[in-house]
Amino acid sequence: MRRPGGVRASAARRVLDLLRAEGTLSRVELAELTGLTAATITNTVRPLIADGLVRESGRDERPGRGQPRRLLRLAADAWHAVGIQVDRTTTTIVVLDFAGVRVAGASLPGTGGRGPEETVRALAAHVDALLDRAGVPRERVLGAALATHGPQDLERGMLLTAQPGPAWLEYPLTAALAERLGVPVLLENDASAAAFGEFWAGSPPTDTFGLIYMASGIGGGVIVDGEVYRGRASNAVEIGHVALAGGRAPCVCGGSGCAQAEAGPQAVVAKALADAGLAERLAVRGEPDGTLADFDRIARAWRAGDRDAAAMLERSARWIGRAAVTLVNLFDLDTVVLAGPAFTVTGTLYREHVAAELERRALSRALRRPQVLVSSNVDSAAAVGGALHVLRTMRIGAPRLADRGRA
Amino acid sequence: MRRPGGVRASAARRVLDLLRAEGTLSRVELAELTGLTAATITNTVRPLIADGLVRESGRDERPGRGQPRRLLRLAADAWHAVGIQVDRTTTTIVVLDFAGVRVAGASLPGTGGRGPEETVRALAAHVDALLDRAGVPRERVLGAALATHGPQDLERGMLLTAQPGPAWLEYPLTAALAERLGVPVLLENDASAAAFGEFWAGSPPTDTFGLIYMASGIGGGVIVDGEVYRGRASNAVEIGHVALAGGRAPCVCGGSGCAQAEAGPQAVVAKALADAGLAERLAVRGEPDGTLADFDRIARAWRAGDRDAAAMLERSARWIGRAAVTLVNLFDLDTVVLAGPAFTVTGTLYREHVAAELERRALSRALRRPQVLVSSNVDSAAAVGGALHVLRTMRIGAPRLADRGRA
């Protein structure tokens, strides 16, 4: 697995990436891992230390002759980044320090039926409170990332869809939030952000994998050689709208038989609601903004042994498995990660059924056994990924590093 | 559209790419197109001329003041490359000069039931004959590319499937062919090669598009920012095995409802054969290695106004359209190119139906109107793409350029 970004990333970026991933490394180890020479590492690390991004912290105490290796680690308090995952039914905010460690976090209700202005105001207030509580001064915040569903226009920082309501279409989300927070804000696809987060903060066994993100809807992300697959305009991997054999449920996208319409949380909850007795027994309420809460009730019923709940979830999982087969065949993957709040309770169940479908149907099954993993960070993966993206790509304002941390 | 390869390709490679694409350019134009400075262009071009890869040829005669621009072009006879597309039912061989112009070509029957050894022997004989006829000396041949169906192991140069027969599985194809031809041989996926060829030799309006390749089977290729999407091990975009809503035909891959099994040429021919009267009228014979010949007979009947032929082809085209929708939604594309011998006659019909499906169902349809094009090189796109790949990526043996033409 090639941890550092593309082969061509600058030495400084690769050093920072490696330190973030591994926590603490000596110069010699950095040289080995990057393939650069020890001299280059010395020259790369020096300004990073001078600019306060990296610190020497102790030494490698393994016994042996010679000068002991001096250990390096990121200066955790040098910078911070905020990751915000927003959805109709859930919101997750995390604050990471420069080393990628979470120093604060919160889970909140989603946007519900509220408009973008009100949402932005509420988000900014929560972020402000979190930063205060964690004692992070504003000028040490590199930026924030807003991870949400697509399609989006990343350049302009706005959604290109009327979901969850018409006021959201082309509302200048990142501009509004940036003004309130006083730091730059990036927009990102939630599933891609989760994939990115899983790659840098989780422990996938490979640098090329797909991720299925399930919150209110279903999204997908693909990481190839450690980089996010973006396609023409970063609206790739709309796995929620793969039309599946046998499907016919109408979908918000205008089509029918989409994975999301057949097997997403809303579809599962709707199915439970269709049987009044069942809905009653599982305590499913059917409130418009309570889809994930209802889904969680069904999930807990399954865990408590309810057969009907199990049947509904298994049906959904098999559908998702079919979508995963298409994902894997088209993108040439052998690893799929599941992330998103819908998998908090049901991760193991979906893992099992998606794996079964892949083992039955993926084209590459004979060459390499398909792997399905539940994210190590199921419900905050997208927020963490967004914050990490900020840490990794935003230009650092430190004097001599203005151009050193660049993309 | 960013014509030159990735942003990071070396100056020399980008200059060669641009000259190959445009035919003839001045230094000033090269500087504009690459974004490099005039000084860099001068310094890059000088050794290319010294090594005989580039020549000055006349000047830009547009009237005006100042020193006239001197035009540069590739030295066409400096090197050559061979592209070979092989399939169960067809083979196409092309020889390109260093400028990417076809100097020889041949269409032959496919592998049929023959084994790999016999096929390699026959291919080598044909290539030898073509090179002789075109007067290309062997030491001016940079290499050859073998474009065929997946899954493949590019490193080892062998197929990872028992198609078309068990002897092909893990037979050292490129090694055997390289030994017979006396030049290095690359293995490639036919659809990816066609996409690559379409990008460099055709005229797609964008540098990010998908391609559907239909010969005996159906394959897919995706070009993103001018580079082939390869996935984990270059076996990506198996669009022939996307399971479509409503499908149930059993497929060679072990699944059912795959696009290839429902809508590929074999499926269309099988459908014609199922009706004895129809088969008789269309002169469809059903010989195992004559699928494309039969498909062509159906296509010509359609063109002659046969309603039943039209219905069969239209049904196939709509299926392909559904697969294209999934391709476009997952890879975030807005352009799809059709290539491969099956589209020689039927290109316009498929183009129309695939476009209709995309306009009805692609998620991005509201943002950008989907485009469907028939390749400018329908039946030789894969062979041409393979040869171009050789020209673009193989190290050139010229003394000072040993490392200059590198990847």
Next chain:
DNA sequence: GGCCAATTATTAACCTGTTAAATTTAAGGT
């Protein structure tokens, strides 16, 4: 305590590809 060997870190010299600025070359226009 002092020296040696091993290991790590740094320095110096150099190489490649790049840019910015100055210079040379070749046509027109007058």
Next chain:
DNA sequence: ACCTTAAATTTAACAGGTTAATAATTGGCC
């Protein structure tokens, strides 16, 4: 003939990397 303009080239400097030599720090050994 001479000036103006545009194109092409040369030059110097720099950025980021390399290798080779040098310096620094330690454990083990006498």
